[in-house]
Amino acid sequence: xxxxxxxxxxxSSAVAKVINGPEWAxxxxxxxxxxxxxFLIGTIAIVDLRLLGGGMRRQSPAExxxxxxxxxxxxxxxxxxxxxxxxxxxxxxxYFNPSFRFKITCLLIAIFYHFTIHRxxxxxxxAPIVGKLAAVVSLxxxxxxxxxxxxxxFV
Amino acid sequence: MSLxxxxxxxxxxxxxxxxxxxxxxxxIIGGIHLLAIALFGGMVLAADVRLLxxxxxxxxxxDVVGQLRAWKRFGFVVVVASGVLxxxxxxxxxxxxxxxWIKMALFLLVGVHALVFRKAVYxxxxxxxxxxxxxxxxxxAAVLSVILWAGLVFSGRLIAFDE
Numbered sequence: 001x002x003x004x005x006x007x008x009x010x011x012s013s014a015v016a017k018v019i020n021g022p023e024w025a026x027x028x029x030x031x032x033x034x035x036x037x038x039f040l041i042g043t044i045a046i047v048d049l050r051l052l053g054g055g056m057r058r059q060s061p062a063e064x065x066x067x068x069x070x071x072x073x074x075x076x077x078x079x080x081x082x083x084x085x086x087x088x089x090x091x092x093x094x095y096f097n098p099s100f101r102f103k104i105t106c107l108l109i110a111i112f113y114h115f116t117i118h119r120x121x122x123x124x125x126x127a128p129i130v131g132k133l134a135a136v137v138s139l140x141x142x143x144x145x146x147x148x149x150x151x152x153x154f155v
Numbered sequence: 156m157s158l159x160x161x162x163x164x165x166x167x168x169x170x171x172x173x174x175x176x177x178x179x180x181x182x183i184i185g186g187i188h189l190l191a192i193a194l195f196g197g198m199v200l201a202a203d204v205r206l207l208x209x210x211x212x213x214x215x216x217x218d219v220v221g222q223l224r225a226w227k228r229f230g231f232v233v234v235v236a237s238g239v240l241x242x243x244x245x246x247x248x249x250x251x252x253x254x255x256w257i258k259m260a261l262f263l264l265v266g267v268h269a270l271v272f273r274k275a276v277y278x279x280x281x282x283x284x285x286x287x288x289x290x291x292x293x294x295x296a297a298v299l300s301v302i303l304w305a306g307l308v309f310s311g312r313l314i315a316f317d318e
Contacts, residue, residue, distance in 0.1 A: 023316060024313070024316070026316070027309075027312045027313045027315065027316045028309070028312075028313075030312050031305075031308050031309040031312040031313075034189070034192065034308050034312060035196075035305060035308055037189075037193055038192055038193045038196030038197060038200070038308070039196070039197070039200060040193075041190075041193040041194075041197065042193045042194060042195075042196050042197010042198065042200060042201075043197050043200070043201065044197075045193065045194055045197050045226075046197055046198070046201055046223065046226075049226060054225075054226065055222040055223050055225065055226060056214065056218060056219075056222050056223065057222065058214070058215075058218055058222075059213060059214055059218070063213055064214075066213075067210060067211050067212065067213050067214065068201070068210065068211065070210060071200060071201075071204060071210060142193075143190060146186060146189050146190050146193065147183075147186040147189075147190070149186075149189075150182050150185045150186040150189055151182050151186070153182070154178070154181065154182040
């Protein structure tokens with residue numbers, strides 16, 4: 001199955017009809033998307049700032065990450081469900097939008113990074129410099145995801 | 156001077172025109188606004204889930220409230236400053252937007268919330284750690300905080316779709 005018929009199939013799906021239905025549907029779904037990434041990125045930022053020495057010093061980074069994990073995951077799930085719903089509103093436009101492509105690339109890297117390298121770097125036995133580097137890369141990746149997302153509507 | 160004439164004079168300032176018509180300013184400021192929402196929102200969420208006993212349990216309330224305060228303030232300042240710039244670009248649109256006024260009302264309530272709960276909750280977290288169970292007033296503060304915060308996100312997003 002090539003991509004274009006697949007995109008058109010998404011555009012004609014029931015989900016697309018709902019998101020393209022009432023005027024408030026898109027902004028409401030988008031608001032949930034914002035809440036999702038605030039949960040996701042906000043909780044990751046708390047761990048990253050801890051790695052960089054900014055706050056929550058009585059807990060280890062690994063402890064903090066474990067404590068915040070349910071909220072990070074809720075954010076991730078919220079973001080990954082509302083995102084595709086928004087995509088279905090206009091699949092061809094998003095698919096060919098350079099900012100969207102950049103965002104999705106960064107997102108895939110960021111998610112992969114978060115569950116592999118980042119998780120490894122926040123272990124108590126990791127060297128502090130490794131944790132600091134991991135935090136900077138993490139913050140940069142998530143910043144790129146959000147910034148590129150904002151640019152989708154402007155390119 | 157009426158509010159609408161103030162909006163009209165903002166609308167024609169160089170800064171307003173630059174943000175509105177420059178291709179890059181608006182999305183860049185918008186991106187900063189979103190990132191600050193994530194930072195500020197994450198800090199608010201962490202404090203609220205701790206107060207509700209839904210997470211962050213290996214940290215004391217005093218740590219969650221006290222040690223994240225600087226980041227919370229930083230996020231708040233950035234989100235307000237970038238928000239003002241975004242608003243500066245289109246004051247007339249905002250003047251006529253119902254969602255904008257709802258958002259401003261909620262924003263006012265955020266201030267009221269901070270004042271009302273400062274003494275019993277946020278200004279004195281050590282006492283909450285000493286309590287046998289989390290006092291109702293702290294739980295109420297947390298629930299209202301989440302509702303206000305989500306309400307700000309929703310009303311803010313709806314501004315772009317008002318017409």
